[in-house]
Amino acid sequence: MPAQLAMLEIPGIQIAIGLGLWQLRREQCRRESGPGLEGDSCRRSGQSARAVLHELLTGRSLLLLVGGLLIGLVAGAEGSRPVQPLFDGLFRGALTLFLLEMGLTAGAKLSDLPRVGVFLVAFGILVPIAHGCPGVWLGSLAGLSTGGCMVLGTMASSASCIAAPPAVRMSLPEANPAFSLTAALAITFPFNLLFGIPLYHHVAAMIASQAVAYD
16 A cells, blocks of 8 residues: 555646646746737747656656655565665654655745635545545455555545655745645645545445445
């Protein structure tokens, strides 16, 4: 499941960065173009799906995420043992400092939240449900147990608050971290703990009972 979590985060982060890059390029075209000239300006500046896709596939965030998985796969348990103390000790301390720094950065921009507050709350609740329930169903198709389906649904509905922020900051330094961190830590995380996990377990149990009935 930890490896599955990393594999789920890779396309999620890339889609988010892709949407951000696409929007930035469109805004750049609007600024540089006069009335009726936006299409020509965008073509001259490389505004296309191919340009955004190239930037995604060659970006540092994708290389780090995929590279980390491949290194772990090639090294295996024995190969990673010499560097295990780094992750058991120093990494946790560095992660704590990183999360504190992200919190300070987000706190400095909290004044922007009121203008998107209602949308952010709705997004932080409805999107996890829309992702979690299909995740439970896909887990049942993969032959997972009821608990396994629930865990997969929970992972599919969860928001990344460790891997995604630095990946987005590298590719989209203009993005406001207050929005993403507030949605992830203040909305989606408590929602999943209180309501999401019981909901996904209920859906998994229903699917399992229906499968037994059909058998």
